[in-house]
Amino acid sequence: MRIVLDAERCQGHGRCYSLAPDLFDSDDLGHCVLLVDEVPEGAEVDARSGVDNCPEQALSIVD
Amino acid sequence: MDAGTTGAPDLSPHTVTQLASSDDPRELQRTLREQPVHRVGDLFSLVTRRDDVEEALRDRTGTFSWSAVGMNLGNIRPLIPLQIDPPQHVKYRRILDPLFAPKKMALLEDEVIALVKELVDAFAVSGSCDFHEEFAVPLPCRVFLRLMGLPLDDLDLFLSLKDDIIRPPGVTLDEQAPYRERAGKTVYEYFERHLAERKEHPTDDMLAQIIAGEVDGERLTDEEVMDICYLFIIAGLDTVTDSLDCIFAYLAQNPDHRRQLVADESIIPSAVEELLRWESPVPAVPRVATEDIEIGGCPIKAGEQVMLVLGSANTDDDAHAGADEVDLRRNPNPHLAFGGGVHRCLGSHLARVELRVAIREFHRRIPEYELAPGTVLEYTTGLRSLHHLPLAFPAGP
Numbered sequence: 488m489r490i491v492l493d494a495e496r497c498q499g500h501g502r503c504y505s506l507a508p509d510l511f512d513s514d515d516l517g518h519c520v521l522l523v524d525e526v527p528e529g530a531e532v533d534a535r536s537g538v539d540n541c542p543e544q545a546l547s548i549v550d
Numbered sequence: 551m552d553a554g555t556t557g558a559p560d561l562s563p564h565t566v567t568q569l570a571s572s573d574d575p576r577e578l579q580r581t582l583r584e585q586p587v588h589r590v591g592d593l594f595s596l597v598t599r600r601d602d603v604e605e606a607l608r609d610r611t612g613t614f615s616w617s618a619v620g621m622n623l624g625n626i627r628p629l630i631p632l633q634i635d636p637p638q639h640v641k642y643r644r645i646l647d648p649l650f651a652p653k654k655m656a657l658l659e660d661e662v663i664a665l666v667k668e669l670v671d672a673f674a675v676s677g678s679c680d681f682h683e684e685f686a687v688p689l690p691c692r693v694f695l696r697l698m699g700l701p702l703d704d705l706d707l708f709l710s711l712k713d714d715i716i717r718p719p720g721v722t723l724d725e726q727a728p729y730r731e732r733a734g735k736t737v738y739e740y741f742e743r744h745l746a747e748r749k750e751h752p753t754d755d756m757l758a759q760i761i762a763g764e765v766d767g768e769r770l771t772d773e774e775v776m777d778i779c780y781l782f783i784i785a786g787l788d789t790v791t792d793s794l795d796c797i798f799a800y801l802a803q804n805p806d807h808r809r810q811l812v813a814d815e816s817i818i819p820s821a822v823e824e825l826l827r828w829e830s831p832v833p834a835v836p837r838v839a840t841e842d843i844e845i846g847g848c849p850i851k852a853g854e855q856v857m858l859v860l861g862s863a864n865t866d867d868d869a870h871a872g873a874d875e876v877d878l879r880r881n882p883n884p885h886l887a888f889g890g891g892v893h894r895c896l897g898s899h900l901a902r903v904e905l906r907v908a909i910r911e912f913h914r915r916i917p918e919y920e921l922a923p924g925t926v927l928e929y930t931t932g933l934r935s936l937h938h939l940p941l942a943f944p945a946g947p
Contacts, residue, residue, distance in 0.1 A: 542884040
């Protein structure tokens with residue numbers, strides 16, 4: 488499972504990294520930075536939570 | 551709601567005000583969603599469904615403008631960054647977003663805790679309070695003054711300026727205009743004076759950081775700094791008051807949910823998101839179409855204003871199953887209470903810190919409360935807050 492970020496869409500709502508700080512972080516603007524490419528085993532639920540809470544649909548999951 | 555010539559049903563302005571002022575706007579939101587677009591006379595159109603609101607907020611094609619929205623807020627220049635369209639808008643957000651990023655806002659938590667405790671201390675022993683007057687109004691204004699390094703003695707001045715701009719006396723726009731203009735003039739004079747002082751005596755607060763902000767080696771002009779500060783007064787003070795009023799009125803009337811978050815503080819962050827979604831304290835945001843478009847099959851002509859109804863988008867159960875009920879643990883909850891797209895609320899992370907701390911600290915001290923007997927809640931129009939929120943609770947130590 489991989490997380491894909493469309494940085495053009497991210498507007499800094501910050502939902503992803505507040506919900507799943509092990510997978511997502513923020514840059515100086517508060518925009519999303521991916522911490523992992525492959526989602527580690529056991530972190531799938533957190534990954535989906537970060538992705539599904541994005542109001543901009545800037546994140547997606549590729550199985 | 552008669553079908554007009556364009557196929558979109560017609561709605562009275564009075565119905566629109568109820569999106570904010572109704573005791574329970576969810577029923578009206580549901581009715582509105584039966585049509586994707588409603589015309590409100592010649593004034594504007596309402597966009598009601600989640601998918602359409604989301605697409606318009608995101609505006610990938612540059613179809614909508616904020617700068618073209620005709621709205622008298624007493625300002626003589628566009629408010630920055632709200633009333634600026636891309637691409638110029640980006641320059642300002644590059645300076646401002648880092649100042650309001652979550653990691654920066656988290657540093658304020660201790661100060662917010664102290665302010666919240668001070669406010670709660672003042673009424674906890676008495677067994678009653680007007681939550682609106684004694685908590686929801688002063689908290690965000692005090693936080694703002696601290697953040698900007700402005701004198702705390704200016705609290706009352708700021709509150710009256712904000713009210714004269716957002717809710718001036720009078721009914722018609724013509725009656726209200728002089729209040730807005732007078733308040734606007736005072737805001738400009740106030741910040742002009744403080745900017746001059748800062749140049750003589752530099753500080754390290756947020757105002758100083760804005761003054762020092764650079765994009766591509768260029769600093770903001772004094773006018774630009776003032777236009778940012780003006781927006782902060784309008785956008786930063788009232789909206790947190792509105793959110794606090796809405797959330798605490800909900801919790802006063804829904805003891806099961808209140809006890810749920812008292813029993814488990816770890817759900818406060820998700821409860822904040824859920825109650826913002828449910829209440830949508832900013833019920834709708836305006837845009838102007840820059841070209842002829844169609845929304846939900848309804849034509850909108852270039853130059854026409856639309857109101858994107860965040861409230862009805864947030865409770866649209868066609869888009870998100872179960873959106874018509876409150877679940878404090880809701881996940882996912884990609885709500886639009888802070889808007890979306892490039893104009894996503896700049897202060898959203900500050901608001902979150904204030905709301906989380908307020909809920910946690912208030913309930914640690916006063917876990918059980920209810921509306922004072924005989925209370926009839928009166929919600930305001932425009933932005934959704936309360937005129938008063940009288941609460942009764944066991945007089946505490």
